Amino acid sequence: MNILGIETSCDDTAASVINESDVLSNIIASQSIHVQYGGVVPELASRAHHHTISQTVEQALSEAQLGIQDIDLIAATQGPGLMGSLLVGLSFAKGISLANQIPLVGVNHMHAHIFANTIEHNLEFPLIALTVSGGHTQLSKLSGPYTPEIIGQTRDDAAGEAFDKIGKLLGLNYPAGPKIDTLSREGNPYFYKFPMGLIQKGLDFSFSGLKTSVLYYLQNKNNAFITQYLNNICASVSHAITEVLVTKLERAMQAHSIPRAVLAGGVSANSMLRKKAAAMAEKNNFTIYKPSFSYCTDNAAMIAATAKVMLQNKSSISHNQRLKEGFGIQPYSVQPV
Numbered sequence: 001m002n003i004l005g006i007e008t009s010c011d012d013t014a015a016s017v018i019n020e021s022d023v024l025s026n027i028i029a030s031q032s033i034h035v036q037y038g039g040v041v042p043e044l045a046s047r048a049h050h051h052t053i054s055q056t057v058e059q060a061l062s063e064a065q066l067g068i069q070d071i072d073l074i075a076a077t078q079g080p081g082l083m084g085s086l087l088v089g090l091s092f093a094k095g096i097s098l099a100n101q102i103p104l105v106g107v108n109h110m111h112a113h114i115f116a117n118t119i120e121h122n123l124e125f126p127l128i129a130l131t132v133s134g135g136h137t138q139l140s141k142l143s144g145p146y147t148p149e150i151i152g153q154t155r156d157d158a159a160g161e162a163f164d165k166i167g168k169l170l171g172l173n174y175p176a177g178p179k180i181d182t183l184s185r186e187g188n189p190y191f192y193k194f195p196m197g198l199i200q201k202g203l204d205f206s207f208s209g210l211k212t213s214v215l216y217y218l219q220n221k222n223n224a225f226i227t228q229y230l231n232n233i234c235a236s237v238s239h240a241i242t243e244v245l246v247t248k249l250e251r252a253m254q255a256h257s258i259p260r261a262v263l264a265g266g267v268s269a270n271s272m273l274r275k276k277a278a279a280m281a282e283k284n285n286f287t288i289y290k291p292s293f294s295y296c297t298d299n300a301a302m303i304a305a306t307a308k309v310m311l312q313n314k315s316s317i318s319h320n321q322r323l324k325e326g327f328g329i330q331p332y333s334v335q336p337v
């Protein structure tokens with residue numbers, strides 16, 4: 001069984017081929033055009049996907065040493081994401097599905113971040129997922145292999161959005177998350193105490209107060225100060241964000257008596273988060289799975305891997321997604337999510 005995954009929900013055009021046991025190719029064309037605007041410009045993202053999608057899919061097939069006729073199932077991101085960007089990938093997928101009579105399944109992008117962990121781990125259930133990306137911050141409970149149920153989420157900004165917007169205030173290019181991570185490694189996380197929104201109770205998150213607090217903190221600081229203490233400021237920001245994330249993850253695992261969790265999404269590449277999560281797991285005797293860096297941020301292997309999980313758990317696939325014959329849904333029946 002060869003599955004072709006296609007992902008175009010935001011600013012990465014990605015295609016990947018996986019089979020039962022391996023990732024045969026994982027191609028990601030990242031769009032650099034957005035750097036000059038300090039964030040993703042949706043119209044430009046759609047146009048760049050349109051420009052790149054054919055060659056990205058061709059490259060994924062050729063690296064896997066397969067032709068389109070060898071593909072048994074196509075999986076494309078159906079949402080959530082930027083509508084124009086999603087349309088490019090989904091329409092392309094529908095086209096090759098119809099032309100080659102290959103079943104197509106629409107995949108939920110947030111589920112895919114969670115199931116990116118299945119590429120390298122044999123997950124056990126039930127488990128808790130902490131999904132932290134540029135657009136979302138969610139805690140989910142998975143009672144079984146394909147039933148993510150949201151138990152907490154951000155009330156305002158996502159964790160990745162907080163990293164990116166605070167980075168912009170500090171003069172760092174988009175996406176600032178990885179840059180803040182690198183600078184933090186040389187800094188003191190206790191240099192300045194930034195607020196940790198909603199840390200005391202519950203499973204919801206709030207990061208907009210932190211962003212405002214950094215804005216006020218920087219108002220009376222000159223450039224020389226910011227340059228001199230950039231590592232410390234970044235480390236203090238990273239500390240505030242990751243402390244909240246790990247505290248909430250621990251609370252969710254304890255409250256639901258579930259000793260297993262996965263980290264997922266772009267922010268799960270963050271070194272401070274990974275370290276703190278590992279320490280929390282050791283303290284509680286919990287198991288926390290995390291994806292390799294290439295499967296944290298947006299990629300299409302996770303889309304294909306999620307289709308595989310859906311295929312293995314057909315009964316838990318929603319009515320919209322259920323195939324009329326065997327598994328795959330007909331190309332024209334993909335529903336918006």
Ligand code: KG4
Nearest residue numbers: 133134135160175177181266267270297298
């Ligand atoms: O999952 P992803 O690639 O795309 C979305 O679905 O949003 O996540 C992108 C987000 C960006 O906000 C980026 O700054 C953040 O993940 N990110 C990081 C790191 N690597 C990516 N944030 C903090 N530390 C990192 N190492």
Ligand code: ZN
Nearest residue numbers: 133266297298
């Ligand atoms: Zn994502």
